[in-house]
């Protein structure tokens with residue numbers, strides 16, 4: 001009576017199908033998911049009881065029980081029961097029949113497209129746990145009795161039932177009445193091929209592997225075993241051997257013993273039922289770190305934070321803060337979500353417990369500084385006021401200090417991983433696993449994921465800057481990556497600057513080829529190559545390292561540090577060169593007056609003919625790019641901006657044959673009044689010079705003021721060198737577009753039939769059947785689909 005029949009929401013139907021089809025090989029996950037739900041329900045109850053004590057009525061204990069058995073009809077049942085908060089009829093319908101979680105479509109897309117590796121864990125991560133019961137059950141009954149509360153003073157026990165192949169479910173009052181006392185009982189009617197879960201050993205193994213950390217509440221498993229018990233004395237037939245009269249004492253002793261062995265006491269088999277406590281060990285964070293294995297730490301992380309990948313590192317520590325002692329484990333996840341960079345306010349994942357009881361994982365937005373908000377932490381404090389709002393909780397001294405304790409510990413943990421891999425900077429081929437030791441690989445992974453977050457830390461977290469900056473790695477012209485400490489260690493005698501070149505968006509390879517690096521590189525100096533958006537800001541914030549200031553090699557002020565050792569003749573030569581090149585310097589000053597402030601003989605160029613160097617207070621190309629983007633449309637800033645833009649020097653390389661040639665041509669120009677001058681030759685030379693200046697701008701990373709005009713000049717010079725007429729026009733006739741279309745396009749006009757695009761993985765030289773390669777093929781196929789769209 002009172003049965004309500006419902007259709008599943010379409011998403012649920014789709015999801016159940018995916019879960020059942022794609023997760024077959026991961027079906028063990030169902031138990032972990034159901035236990036995790038039971039734990040959540042118990043946590044909710046405990047927390048609610050702080051303000052509404054009557055919720056505890058109905059059942060004394062707070063625990064989870066599991067019972068597997070075959071009933072009288074031979075039906076295999078697995079029953080998982082908790083005495084948690086429970087659900088009323090509406091909650092059963094809403095919680096189990098609809099999907100309220102965001103991210104579901106992401107899960108669906110991922111589960112439908114992937115080869116299902118990792119989906120076993122995805123399922124929990126997306127909050128779809130309950131449906132995993134259909135992996136092992138043909139039919140599921142969820143009986144639930146909500147906890148008593150002022151709103152629901154007389155709760156009634158209801159049942160939700162559904163079978164794995166139906167698209168409907170039913171909710172009805174439990175015909176047994178309120179037998180649960182409180183909480184939820186999930187009865188799985190096991191599938192024919194899932195009878196393994198009747199085996200208590202199997203269940204014990206699963207619980208201890210995946211769930212023993214997931215809950216602080218006791219989990220009991222119902223077990224039965226047969227035991228031989230002695231039959232009662234009176235039942236036993238006592239046959240005593242009559243003693244012969246001539247027996248002596250000694251013989252009698254021997255006979256007695258023999259008699260006992262030959263005639264064992266009678267026993268009978270009885271079935272003993274027992275509830276075995278499966279998670280009797282204290283939770284992992286309460287244990288002595290020496291007794292916890294690596295695998296236990298990893299499994300605990302995966303089940304607690306619902307991550308299907310293993311963490312990159314962790315720290316297990318205890319302490320005392322503001323009079324509260326605590327134990328904690330912090331984890332470094334293997335990935336940094338994209339949202340880290342997109343969302344300026346990220347909430348931290350800190351699971352706060354008090355004496356093993358979970359309190360909250362929402363400590364507000366500034367629970368950790370932004371740069372460290374990705375760290376995952378479990379903290380168990382000895383004593384905290386529980387029955388309080390989040391705001392009050394946040395203002396406790398303990399929680400205020402917790403923030404800096406976690407950050408400090410995180411930095412220490414990262415530093416330890418880095419230290420163990422101290423030689424990582426010397427590796428030539430990073431990323432080649434074969435060449436890396438385990439320690440190096442561990443640090444390499446951390447650095448790959450968190451390097452930019454650490455830069456952010458060094459910029460924003462001024463208190464910890466000194467500790468974070470040494471963890472940041474930069475590529476250089478000499479190695480794939482180096483720390484600031486290693487850079488300073490490897491500096492040359494006399495070197496008093498940390499050389500760097502910053503150009504946002506450029507690869508280290510491209511930066512290494514820059515005109516500014518060429519001489520430093522040729523002389524054996526190390527230059528940090530900064531191509532990431534945060535790099536220049538990092539350098540500006542840190543300013544000096546081990547007392548050495550950072551020097552932008554694209555700016556004036558570059559000193560090798562051994563200039564004083566230069567012989568007299570070197571200085572003399574420099575003077576001579578300036579004298580010798582005077583006419584060319586004058587010529588350039590005139591031609592480049594719109595772009596630069598000064599023109600000098602270069603000391604930094606090796607093969608390039610010229611380059612443009614920013615003054616110490618002018619803008620480098622990189623800063624100019626950043627400021628251009630920032631100041632767009634702001635007239636008042638433009639004036640300052642334009643001024644700073646001109647604070648540049650053109651350096652020319654006297655050893656370059658191009659510059660030598662130009663000097664000769666400038667010297668050959670007839671001087672005098674207009675009548676004596678060769679205006680054509682001057683114009684031609686001016687054009688070459690302007691291309692050289694613009695070329696120097698480009699070479700130095702700046703933009704040319706008018707690229708169309710620049711290329712028109714290059715074209716003219718090319719024509720001249722090819723002997724083609726400079727003025728011959730190009731045939732510029734083109735076919736005009738057809739007249740305006742009369743009607744709006746139909747949808748079909750753009751339809752693209754994907755079924756035509758099937759790319760054979762073997763065509764790509766990939767072996768079919770290997771999951772990794774299939775992924776590649778799939779990616780290639782997607783890429784090709786996109787290309788075909790473009791062509792259409």
Ligand SMILES: Nc1ncnc2c1ncn2[C@@H]1O[C@H](COP(=O)(O)OP(=O)(O)OP(=O)(O)O)[C@@H](O)[C@H]1O
Pocket residue numbers: 033036037038040041082084085086087095096123124125126127128129130131184
């Ligand atoms: N044993 C239970 N006691 C009380 N409520 C439950 C229980 N099991 C499930 N629920 C309710 O059903 C909802 C859906 O459960 P489901 O396992 O599908 O997702 P979830 O538990 O919300 O997410 P996740 O699996 O990530 O923890 C839960 O949010 C909870 O409200």
